[in-house]
Amino acid sequence: MCVDPQGPVLVEGPVEIVLDDGTVARSDRFMAAVCTCRRSRTYPWCDTSHRRRGRTAPAPPDRSP
Template sequence: MPDASREPRRITVQRDGPTLVEGPVEVVLEDGTTVTSDRFCVALCTCRRSRTYPWCDTSHRRRTNE
């Protein structure tokens, strides 16, 4: 039986959008806090505008031209 922990995770990088990661995932934040998700796919915020950071809440869609 293959070891599932050795299987690579798929990460999809999107221009002007979140980074999609096949779950479950464990994310370590800058302050050392660890957050987890058991979802089959999670969207990680890359614009840092999300109210639910590190999870994406689509705040990047409301971004104005700077």
């Protein structure tokens, strides 16, 4: 198991996680990223929502006269 303080917990799969309401989430992947920040839309699996969002494209040039 690998723990990233700014991200998910990586667990060798397959994985079963029992959620608070008693439902079981399963992953058959060889490595599963389990969300620790609870921002994921696919909780309990990480969707990288913990990453800071930044501008990926360069700003357009200034066209002031």
